[in-house]
Amino acid sequence: MTINNPEVSSLLPDDEIDLREVLAAFRRRWIWVASGGLLGLGIAAGVSISRPAEEPSKTIRMVIDTTQSPCAWTQRKFQKLEPGEILNIQCTGEFLTTRKVLTTLALDAFGSDQQFLARVRPLTFGTKKDKDFAQSNTQLELAIEASPDKLDGVKASLENIKNVLTKREIDKIEMLSPDVQVGEDWISIEEVSNNEKEPESNSSSRSLALGLLGGLVAGSGAALIADRRSNRVFSRSKLLGQLGYPLWLALPTLPWSDQVAGSLVGQLAARLDRSLDWRVLSIAREHEAVGSLAQALSRQNEPELSCKAVAPLLNSIIRLGSNSRPIGLLVVVESGFNSSQALDDARLLLSQLSCVQSIGVVLAGVPLPSELTEAEKA
Incomplete structure (x- = not known):
């Protein structure tokens, strides 16, 4: 099998920094962090209310x-x-x-x-x-x-x-x-x-603050554990590295504007080998961008370009295309959509497909520069 690998595009910023991944995990699991904070606050309030009032001395x-x-x-x-x-x-x-x-x-x-x-x-x-x-x-x-x-x-x-x-x-x-x-x-x-006695209001406020802080810490720890146990790959650079094939295109989340369908998809269509029968597919689960991308490629008005959407890679059998033409694959992935095991299985399976002549990765869910905030651009 010959893999067409002209260059590996780097359309994404480096997200290998551990702190950024931790912060991203907190954003994904924010409800865990918030629930932990509320739980700690509730426990502290319950303890403060149930605590017997100290007799004045x-x-x-x-x-x-x-x-x-x-x-x-x-x-x-x-x-x-x-x-x-x-x-x-x-x-x-x-x-x-x-x-x-x-x-x-x-x-x-x-x-x-x-x-x-x-x-x-x-x-x-x-x-x-x-x-x-x-x-x-x-x-x-x-x-x-x-x-x-x-x-x-x-x-x-x-x-x-x-x-x-x-x-x-x-x-x-x-x-x-x-x-x-x-x-x-x-x-x-x-x-x-007794001037040295701490006011009861200060003591209650301190207890509530400590309860909130403890709850946030516990919720953050639970969020990181849940994120790790999900076995999902959220880091885009890790996702591409684990899959092992070049990134050909990065697409934003659906629905796509005319700019995406006309410009970005047109750039992808221009690099596709017309001698191959192209198939757009995801890895283990159906992705909403598969059918839309296949339709956008078909609307490029190029009769020599053959492209269609098929079932996920791990759930289908890849056969030769029409007239026994070799095939090319456009694998649609997204941050957090696939598990680490699914990526490993896909890499192994793709390496064993003799009928596949070219493989490119399409990364969905990447915002366009015009969709980024000033902080994200920085």
Whole structure:
């Protein structure tokens, strides 16, 4: 068999880039991607609605100013009135000692109860996002976060801690001096607002955004898997390479205009060998362009040109034409129309047909330059 292969026309842009094929798969399977996004959004909305509402909590804190402690206050008093006795009172490490004692008392009062969140830390001014954020090295904070119905019990526990800590410090100083005094602002108990809590609306919006994103990712993965499992060949260059025969003509999708029927089909008719009996066919399934192309070739008013549409290649038997003339085949293909297996079978079968003298490929579904958008032209 002699194959007429004058040149391989390249009417198409290079589409071998993997990223372009992935994007093309997303466009073909867009409903999978959209369904995944909607499913993820629905799941996130359902979880947000079904999630039990968190009970509002409040924070009560005890602030201890170690500069107003019994030790520090008494030390300043004797420093002013009785300088000779100042040697008996030393308050070095008051901040660290008080923090250690306060931590022990807080664990005894709240450590075994999971309903409270207790934290002992240096008193802070501002938030961490502010430029003027600072931590005190003389003031301590014992913060207790609890539900509103537990506030009375928390306040009572903090008052008890205050009394125990005050008595402990006074007893320690009375061993050195009987005249002990305490600053008025040494220990204060106050209720504060939870400014660090994230608004519920922000939390719901974040959940919906994450659900939508997760759904789109899952839908995109499912789209790629479905596209791969379909075994269809969508890449035009791969389609032509797997079939293994030259591209003679690229035609747009039906219906064709007069320009296509008169100009493009006329160019194809001009290159057909008049000594052959030409047949237009698809590979495994009937393609709508087969009959239209055969009719357009027959209307070229060339009596020596014999052309007709026949059944698909894999579903028919190819025989010699009229008067035992050898035949030529115009194989109509389209991106995504044939499976990889069908293309392999067609290539094998065509290589074994001794009666076929010439084979050309007609690629359907390719838009004309006038039909392309500006982005597609670029």
